[in-house]
Amino acid sequence: MLDKREFYINGKWVKPAKANDFEVINPATEEPFAVISLGGQADTDAAVAAARNAFTTWSVTSKQTRIDLLQSIYDEYKRRADDMAEAISNEMGAPITLSQTQQFTTGISHIKKFIKALQEFEFEHPIDGHPTEMILHEPIGVCGLITPWNWPMNQICLKVIPAIAVGSTTILKPSEVSPLSAHVFSEIMDTAGCPAGVYNYLNGDGVGVGTQLSSHKDVDMISFTGSTRAGTAITKAAADTVKRVTLELGGKGANVVYADADENAVKRGTQHVFNNTGQSCNAPTRMLVERSIYDNAVEIAAETAKNHPVGNPAEEGPHMGPLVSEAQFNKVQGLIEVGIKEGARLVAGGLGRPEGINKGFFARPTVFADVDNSMQIAQEEIFGPVMVMIPFDDEEQAMQIANDTPYGLTNYVQTQDPEKAKRAARAMRSGMIRMNGDGGAAASPFGGYKQSGNGREGGKWGLEDFLEVKHVTGWNA
Structure with missing residues (x-):
């Protein structure tokens, strides 16, 4: 030792x-x-x-x-x-x-x-x-x-x-x-x-x-x-x-995916949540999707989660490692259970360790669909590999849902319409806005609004x- x-x-x-x-x-x-x-x-x-x-x-x-x-x-x-x-x-x-x-x-x-x-x-x-x-x-x-x-x-x-x-x-x-x-x-x-x-x-x-x-x-x-x-x-x-x-x-970032988003937007956003086992305050853990593409987005997110590899951190590769501690594992498991009880639709992952793993604080890449933004899993920072999906009908509703949170660290926008992206960036109450997968430079200001x-x-x-x-x-x- x-x-x-x-x-x-x-x-x-x-x-x-x-x-x-x-x-x-x-x-x-x-x-x-x-x-x-x-x-x-x-x-x-x-x-x-x-x-x-x-x-x-x-x-x-x-x-x-x-x-x-x-x-x-x-x-x-x-x-x-x-x-x-x-x-x-x-x-x-x-x-x-x-x-x-x-x-x-x-x-x-x-x-x-x-x-x-x-x-x-x-x-x-x-x-x-x-x-x-x-x-x-x-x-x-x-x-x-x-x-x-x-x-x-x-x-x-x-x-x-x-x-x-x-x-x-x-x-x-x-x-x-x-x-x-x-x-x-x-x-x-x-x-x-x-x-x-x-x-x-x-x-x-x-x-x-x-x-x-x-x-x-x-x-x-x-x-x-x-x-x-x-x-x-x-x-x-x-x-x-x-x-x-x-x-x-903390953060509970909204990732607003409009119908005109690029074809990789949903997969990219889902994978982003699982990076570092979801233990990032700026993770886009609330995916807000325009209703016309919502069902397809749920399928893509679920498939991405189900295929996301989890494994030994000592081995090289793009897989996801364990949560940091037993306390964090128990917190994440507890909030997944809360989501199930709240009536959110579990489309990938869920309780327990991934199949084939019986030791270590490993969690399953998890996606909930049909989430109401008032649910605990939409309001509380889970700090694990858990993403919630919420449909919206128009820009005004998207911005209302995005801002309906005690947090204001990082929000994300996916659209090919530059003016729509700029309107969203101005409307969302957070210290950072990330558009269409652009992550930002190291010398940029990092910090948030509200809590x-x-x-x-x-x-x-x-x-x-x-x-x-x-x-x-x-x-x-």
Whole structure:
């Protein structure tokens, strides 16, 4: 069993102040394969103190110094590709091919784009027409970064890299369910020459280290990605110290398929739901289909689900792996059962593991048809390989159904009519709209409306999240 109980604090690997072992489970085998330690208040205080001390010097370094560090991180991250992909596959069940081609590469893409964004970013500039009034963009300070288990490197790189890029200092708390990739990332940061205290890493759960960081008086900002429920708790914990809180939370994306959609739209959308075993907040899990093509769309979606392969994440291929944990498996099974009881028509998948699999947290690719948008399975984020299908009659009804959700992260539009697509994009209340299979660039802003959170990650918007704006008058050149 791998022993990964140390934390990375103030430039050194250190033992926890008090032992609190936690086993990491391989979701494909249901067996522990590593042990970490969950931190306590003393560990949190040590990490925050290191970050606070480092901020004094790191916040005034030159842009070039920070660009050079990011380039060093980028080079080392590329070198550790195999280690990172293996860690992610083992800890959260992503098939190794997906780990190599998507999970690992999201991180390297973000690092590369942040280097470019930093090179172009102006930290000091006058207000237009007022040359003696200067805007200064300054690092916010000590940042607590709390990341999820589903896309570990995507989220770690979207938080750590822009924070240190602008001169802030960081404490990373990854999910205790998938901590091994964060451990590899911390080794990368150490080897890349990150100055002591600029980056710190400790494990812990939400009730412990997560709450300690959120309420800590010496933490200036919390950036959190995870469930809406946890985001609400973090916001409340941070309120007493009035720190900035940015949240990237859940989603229940509508995929609006018009009658004039391209012939691959339904299959493409269904396969998208099953990517990463449905464990993506931006998955298009509600497929809204124009009634004239609805019956055919249901047949295509059902056939796609029935033929979608599921298998061992250690083996190469395009198959779907297990859900991340027993708790997630039980949640998904429970909501599939709810859908059946609600009267939705089960056209593919359903309860239990796929045929021929008797171990591991594997779920069946599942499609429900004839769903009413008021049903629980249409309103609640299932976070598994489950898609619901809802018919609509016209554009107005499609937009009403799409927006009838507490979430507003990503919505999708499938039509060959450019004007219809633009009308939909303007009408849908979400932070991101994806048209006709176009996934977007790494430097684009990622974030949502309503209970999907606030703030934006990626590109220049990701840098701005970690900056304060200062207005100075009487500035003479």
